[in-house]
Amino acid sequence: MSETFSDVLSREIERSGYTLERLHRRLAARGVLIGVSTLSYWRRGICQPERAESLRAVGILESELELSGGTLIGLIGPPRPRGRWLSRRQVREPDALWQDARGIGAALADLGGPAPWDLDHLRVHDHHRLDRAGRAATTDVRLLVRAETTGVRSCVVVHQADPADRAAPAVTPGPECAVGRVRVHPDSRFTAAELLLDRTLSEGDTAVLSYTVSWYGREPVARYRRVMPRPPREYLLQVGFDPRARPTRCHAFAQGGAWDAERSRGALRIGGFAGVHHLFRDAEPIMGVRWRW
Structure with missing residues (x-):
């Protein structure tokens, strides 16, 4: 079975020894505001990056985790439909739903x-x-x-x-x-x-x-x-x-x-x-x- 975005992200975070809080700070230092809650959702496979800001964050994560460019981006599937009858995994990321999603x-x-x-x-x-x-x-x-x-x-x-x-x-x-x-x-x-x-x-x-x-x-x-x-x-x-x-x-x-x-x-x-x-x-x-x- 091929690895998913969340599988690779979780494994590489474990390998790096970074905490989600540290990754959040590293992203903020480069001008990208992605909450710890959203990073947690990505890592657990609850939702995937979809917004332009989220996709930019993934590119920075590849750099911070010392991955080749496109390693994570290439694992993100097409945008999931919004609205009625969402399937099992079609869940919106917290930063897209709450303007203040801290914690x-x-x-x-x-x-x-x-x-x-x-x-x-x-x-x-x-x-x-x-x-x-x-x-x-x-x-x-x-x-x-x-x-x-x-x-x-x-x-x-x-x-x-x-x-x-x-x-x-x-x-x-x-x-x-x-x-x-x-x-x-x-x-x-x-x-x-x-x-x-x-x-x-x-x-x-x-x-x-x-x-x-x-x-x-x-x-x-x-x-x-x-x-x-x-x-x-x-x-x-x-x-x-x-x-x-x-x-x-x-x-x-x-x-x-x-x-x-x-x-x-x-x-x-x-x-x-x-x-x-x-x-x-x-x-x-x-x-x-x-x-x-």
């Missing part, structure tokens, strides 16, 4: 949860609520997942706070699961939490689980978005506003990555009880609702 890869590796292609999110339902001041308050999340391999015991979730928030978000489990290990990265304001299922899943088994995210916002916000390296097959987003603080207009949007422009999915009518919703049937890595006060 995400290390946290996910530390938690040791299932790889993104081991657990298929068939349906994700978020009910996001704001308080009277227009600040994010809570998000109730309900997941329907299916194991694509045998031995899945947990599901890892990642949520990131806004820059002005007082703290990273907190995760509270629903009745179908329990919270295991939690990793918080204060600088990038994200929380990664391990949700323990009520049983070990075999390939093809499904599970329903729920949890609540508590936010610690200081200021009114103008959007809510969900970021998932492997998009769900169906995503339902509800946003509930305080009836005393209704926005003037709302629209749904999607993005292929954090650096891409938002693409409108249409205006949303605010209901009589100050709520809106949108069903994303062709889910993308980033989906959300934006509003104006």
Whole structure:
């Protein structure tokens, strides 16, 4: 069997004795900003370099690891399609999804949860609520997942706070699961939490689980978005506003990555009880609702 990009990269990093942090610093010294989390994803085969900046980084890695030019570049496959029905390995790199992805890869590796292609999110339902001041308050999340391999015991979730928030978000489990290990990265304001299922899943088994995210916002916000390296097959987003603080207009949007422009999915009518919703049937890595006060 021929070696993959991740196989060769991992072997050469081991041979060199470099840490991912050192490679990150070497790349930064040459003007390329690639997070440790993305390097970790590349090394583990979770995703492959695709952006122009990522491909430039691979060329520098060849030099730093004393490899012949093209050794790693030649192992990268064609760009993977975005949008609906991503296959087992079509997962976006963290630096493409979060503008500040520091620590995400290390946290996910530390938690040791299932790889993104081991657990298929068939349906994700978020009910996001704001308080009277227009600040994010809570998000109730309900997941329907299916194991694509045998031995899945947990599901890892990642949520990131806004820059002005007082703290990273907190995760509270629903009745179908329990919270295991939690990793918080204060600088990038994200929380990664391990949700323990009520049983070990075999390939093809499904599970329903729920949890609540508590936010610690200081200021009114103008959007809510969900970021998932492997998009769900169906995503339902509800946003509930305080009836005393209704926005003037709302629209749904999607993005292929954090650096891409938002693409409108249409205006949303605010209901009589100050709520809106949108069903994303062709889910993308980033989906959300934006509003104006």
